[in-house]
Amino acid sequence: MLVPIKWLKDYVDLDIDIKDYVDGMTMSGTKVESVEEVGQNIDKVVVGKIIEITPHPNADSLLVTKVDVGGEILQIITGANNIKVNNYVPVALHGSTLPDGTKIKKGKLRGLESNGMLCSPEELGLNAESFPDGIYILDKEYPLGTDIKKVLGLDDKIVEFEITNNRPDCLSMLGIARETAATFGLKMNYPSIEVSGKDGDVSDYISVDVQATDLCPRFAVRVIKNVEVKSSPAWMQDRLLKAGVRPINNIVDITNYVMLETGQPMHAYDLNMLEGNKIVVRRAKDNEKIVTLDEIERILDNKTLVIADENKAIGIAGIMGGYNSEIKEDTKTIAFEAAIFDSVNVRLSSKKLGIRTEASSRFEKGLDAAMVQFAIDRACHLVEELGAGEVVGGMIDIYPTRKERRIMNLRTERVKWLLGVDIPVDKMKKILESLEFKVSGVGILEVSVPTFRDDVTIEADLIEEIARIYGYDNIPSKLMDTTFTQGGRNEKQRIREIVRDNMTAQGLFETCTYTFVSPSVFNQINCKAENPLRKAIKIINPLGEDQSIMRTTIIPNMLEVISRNYNRKITEGMFYELSKVYLAEELPLKDLAHERDTLIIGIYGDKDFFDLKGIIENLMDDLNITNYRVLPSNNESFHPGRTAELxxxxxxxxxxxxxxxxxxxxxxxxxRVYIAELDFEEIVLQTNLNIKYKPLPKYPSIQRDIAVVVSEEITAGQIEEIIRNKGGKLVEEVNLFDIYRGSQIEEGYKSMAYSIIYRSEEKTLTEEDITKVHNKILNSLASQVGAILRS
Structure with a gap:
């Protein structure tokens, strides 16, 4: 945002050194990017009056002028032919300097002395496109000899502010003036919006139909008749140029001036070009075409909002007007439009069409609907001030849902607690009121937030406003007045660290893969059509088809890792990943997806199922989980008969x-590849980190070994479970130490040898105690799994 300081002084009585000003604004939160001093290099260029013009005796293309520069009459030779006697012009004296560094000295042209130079707009560093060719003719009489920088405003300074997206109200002169007034404790002066002439009624000239009310919450129109299109006055052109906008004509310049002044973009339509004298705000038709003001044909779709008449689009809402309704020299009746358009729609349409304008850059950040009437009335006031036309009475204002001020509570004690400084309540009120908040109350302040401050939504935002205007440099640096608590990981984080440490200690490498996967992975891992894993969430804006859904299993990712390693000649490896899968209750999504942490382990090479099972058993020991079992199961991604469930x-x-x-x-x-995929969320629920230690046992243990013959389908886990259940508290430890299949065992059977350690916490066990429990275990093994004691 470019802010000419002279223009800024219309709204706030600013009398401060420019360095102090930019420092103060930056400290209060409105960051200054740069400062440009207009006309800084211009020296000894003054106002002169031409009192005589004669032809040069030795050159047909040159004129000899006598110029009064105040107390001295100079002879100056020029080649310009647009000057007349009594014109007031800028004169570069002997020894003067121009903006580009050119030094002007007296000399002779075709034998006659010339004591300076009459200056053109371009030579003074002005935009040559906005002025006629030749010498710059001043618009009125000025004191002779006056420094031209003061006359043309070339002693101005232009401050460039960096405006963040949450502060669209500062993309205006009034917004910067408001911040300036609050920062330096000055009074804010708003420009006049009074309109005297109000002949007729706007409804006699035009009607408005807002069809897309969801994309256009407010639309206002006023009409100007008997328009005289001409150049804007020099002061307006000067301000527009300094703010980075090229002057065009008085009507267009007024809309741009109001946009820069208030932050509310406006547009003017030639009423005679509107079919049916009607404005319709609607969505464009698919493939509808419009030629915009830059004379480029645009093809629209039904997601783009347009301003139209009865038959055609005449503008792209919030972005650019149409060439078919622009203001021309013969325009006599115009419609001023000021409106609010949906910020997201403007941003998407602007990006899609490849157009970015001063208007779109403001609309896409979200504007204040309350500013619409002020802006359109201000434009009408300028029309009368410049004599550009007659304002028709009344205004069409379609505003079905009025935007109201947000009411918030502010605890004054909270301000002190958060900032660490005791700011008087009266000072808090004064600061907020300087930013146009309305404040009442004492201990708990009731604050009415202005409609242009959508960024203020919570109490902390109000405190931030107080802090930045009070001055961050006025808040002393000190330790917080509070008690300190010791930080640390929560239980789930601690369990996660235990798992990572355990996996690393067992020789596994951690992997990290994308959570975006291809829909084809379900076919690759043999998922049936009805498998719930296929209920995956589609990404709206995927990087590509291969990353278009959120994963519901990590098995494909682990297989890709193993495949990549194996095909790079790494013949064995052990990997794990602890990451998320994304599960949906129903599709399309109505609620947020369930993000479940999942642990996957993958091993290959000189490994088998029991290596994988051993890794999991070691993990269970570290997590103090004892009541677990590994039982045969089936899963379509796994080998039949070589799959288990935990x-x-x-x-x-x-x-x-x-x-x-x-x-x-x-x-x-x-x-061969062996994989385990486990629900980490459930593991966390089953983990017991509250380990209680007990003293070493007082009484000795007794060990008994047994070998039983069982059918091949009986698992070691089943036998161990029976031993522990029937042995009760006396069984301290059960270890499988041998499995035998051979000539001494019938085919289809196997011998399993266990070591059982018995111990009592209350007494020394006798042979009778051990035999009683031992026989109970053997009988249960025989009855439940058909085990035969091997002699």
Missing amino acids: LINNKRIGYLGEIHPDVLDNYDIPT
Whole structure:
């Protein structure tokens, strides 16, 4: 945002050094990017009056002038032909300097002395497009000899502010003036919006139909008749140029001036070009075409909002007007439009069409609907001030849902607690009121937030407003007046660290893969059509088809890691990943997805199922989980008969086993792969970190070994569970130390040898005590799994 200081002084009586000004504004939160001093290099260029013009005796293209520069009459030779006697012009004296560094000295032209130079707009550093060719003719009489910088405003300074997206109110002279007034404790002066002439009624000239009310919450129109299109006065052109806007004509310049002044973009339509004398605010038709003011044809779709008449689009809402309704020299009746358009729609339409304008840059940040009437009345006031036309009475203002001020409470004690400084309540009120908040109350202040401050939504925002205007440099640096608490990880974080440490200690490498996957992964891992894993969430704006859904399982990611490693000649490896899967209750999503932490372990090479099972058992020991079992199971991604499920307290936690050969073929893996995928959220619930230590046992233990013959389908876990259940508290430890299959055992059976350690916490066990429990275990093994004691 470019802010000429002379223009800023219309709204606030600013009398401060420019360095102090930019420092103060930056400290109060309105960051200054740069300061440009207009005409800084101009020296000894003054106002002169031409009192005589004669032809040069030795050159047909030159004129000899006598110029009064105040107390001295100079002879100056010029080649310009647009000057007349009594014109007031800028004169560069002998020894003067121009903006580009050119030095002017007296000399001779074709034999006659010339004691300076009459200056053109371009030579003074002005925009040559906005002025006629030749010498700059001043608009009125000025004291002769006056420094031209004061006359033309070339002694001005232009401050460039960096405006953040949350402060669109500061994209205006009034917004910067408001911040200036609050920062330096000055009074804010608003410009006049009074309109005297109000002949007729606007409804006699035009009607408005807002069809897309969701994209246009407010639309206002006023009409100007008997328009005289001409150049704007020099003061307006000067301000527009300094603010970075090229002057065009008085009507267009007024709309741009009001936009820069108030922050509210406006547009003017030639009423005679509107069919049916009607404005319609609607969505564009698919493939509807419009030629915009830059004379480029645009093709629109039904998501773009347009301003139209009865038959055609005449402008793209919030972005650019149409060439078919622009203001021309013969325009006699115009419609001023000021409106509010949906910020998201303007941003998307602007990006889609490749157009970015001063208007779109403001609309896309969200504007204040309350400013619409002020802006359109200000434009009408300027029309009368410049004599550009006659304002028709009345205004069409379609504003179905009025925007109201937000009411918030501010605890004064909270201000002190948060900032660490005791600011008087009266000072707080004064600061907020200087920013146009309305404040009442004492201990708890009731604050009415102005409609242009949508960024102020919570109590902390109000405190921030107080802090920045009070001055961050006025808040002393000190330690917080509070008690300190010791930080640390929560239980889930601690368990996560235990898991990572355990996996690393067992030789596994951690992987980190994308949570975006391809829909084809479900076919690759043999998921059936009805498998709930296929209920994946689609990404609205995917990077590509290969990353278009959120994963519901990490198995494909682990297989990709193993495939990549194996195909790079790494013949064995052990990996794990602790990350999230994303599960949906229903599709399309109505609620947020369930993000569940999942642990996956993958091993290949010189490894087998029992290596994988051992890794999980070691992890269970570290997490102090004892009531778990590994039982045979089935899963379409795993090898039939080589798959198991992990249960903790009889609740399935996940699957482990050898991956199906067809799945391995899909990933180009020619070796066996073993994977376990476990629900980490459930593991956390079953983990017991409250370990209680007990003293060493007082009484000795007794060890008994047994070998039983059982059918092949009986698992070691089943036998161990029976031993522990029937042995009760006396069984301290059960260890499987041998499995035998051979000539001494019938085919289809196996011998399993266990070491059982008995111990009592209350007494020394006798042979009778041990025999009683031991026989109970053997009888249960025989009855439940058909075990025969091997002699």
